[in-house]
Amino acid sequence: MRKITLIAGFVVLCIDAFSQNLAFYGFLPALNQTGRISKKVNYNIFMSTTIDAFDEKIKNVEYPATDLQFYVQPGIIYVHSPRWNFAGSYTYQRNNPFNGNFVNEHRLWQQVVFSIPLPTGKITQRVRVEERFIENRVTENYPYSTRLRYQLGFNRPLQGRTIEKNEFYFNTYNECYFSVTGARNALYSENWTYAALGYDLGKLGRLESGALMQVAVRNKKQDLRFLNLVQVSWITNMNFRKPKQVQTLK
Numbered sequence: 001m002r003k004i005t006l007i008a009g010f011v012v013l014c015i016d017a018f019s020q021n022l023a024f025y026g027f028l029p030a031l032n033q034t035g036r037i038s039k040k041v042n043y044n045i046f047m048s049t050t051i052d053a054f055d056e057k058i059k060n061v062e063y064p065a066t067d068l069q070f071y072v073q074p075g076i077i078y079v080h081s082p083r084w085n086f087a088g089s090y091t092y093q094r095n096n097p098f099n100g101n102f103v104n105e106h107r108l109w110q111q112v113v114f115s116i117p118l119p120t121g122k123i124t125q126r127v128r129v130e131e132r133f134i135e136n137r138v139t140e141n142y143p144y145s146t147r148l149r150y151q152l153g154f155n156r157p158l159q160g161r162t163i164e165k166n167e168f169y170f171n172t173y174n175e176c177y178f179s180v181t182g183a184r185n186a187l188y189s190e191n192w193t194y195a196a197l198g199y200d201l202g203k204l205g206r207l208e209s210g211a212l213m214q215v216a217v218r219n220k221k222q223d224l225r226f227l228n229l230v231q232v233s234w235i236t237n238m239n240f241r242k243p244k245q246v247q248t249l250k
Helices: 001-018
Strands: 022-036 041-052 056-058 061-063 066-079 082-093 103-119 121-134 142-155 169-180 186-202 206-217 224-236
Touching: 041 224, 121 169, 169 206, 186 224
Parallel strands: 022 224
Antiparallel strands: 022 041, 041 066, 056 061, 066 082, 082 103, 103 121, 121 142, 142 169, 169 186, 186 206, 206 224
16 A cells, blocks of 8 residues: 555656646747858858747746747858768847847857768768857846757658659758756756658748757756747758859860
8 A cells, every 4th residue: 555655646746747847839930041152161041930829828827929039040161071061150049039038149159060871861960069148137147158969860852862843852850959068957958859841942942841849948847848839941042152154265
């Protein structure tokens, strides 16, 4: 009887702990533009906003629908080879961007991407190091912290061996976030999982839509926040730099 009581108590504690978790649902529209600077150097601009689309009431606390985050990320990419590229630059992130409780973050980052071609697609591995300056609204300072991210992705065409115009493809990844230094709720602080279907529009780029689940440790008690999002991305590769004309002798 005592064992049963202990087990029942443990189950109650687990349920209570789980009940501290929060789950929200919404959308994440994104624009991802890449262009060429030189033969080996590209630029990339990624912009997105994260929208909590529904009002919710959890344990008598009101969570109104709102825009949770605005994100702008320009970057410079050095293409070493078809398998290796290196990138880095700056990110501006604004949490709760359209109300008085906003928090600004300025972020520097460096990354390396390694691609493995397969007969049926491509595996990518990405390691990114971030130096973060997150606004403290009380002290009006920007304390320094660092984070390490590892992403494992897979991309494959659904028609033929390469992605061509007017064809569909599949894209998925899982990314682990490790808060290394500075203020943090946990070392393993976030995990993002994404799976999407894309369509090649030719010169207009690619349109991609899928499910993105963001899991974050939201406090020292290790309670979690789940963001269940429908992400819609327009991925373009427009080169505004015109190729040099080659002059020939007559």
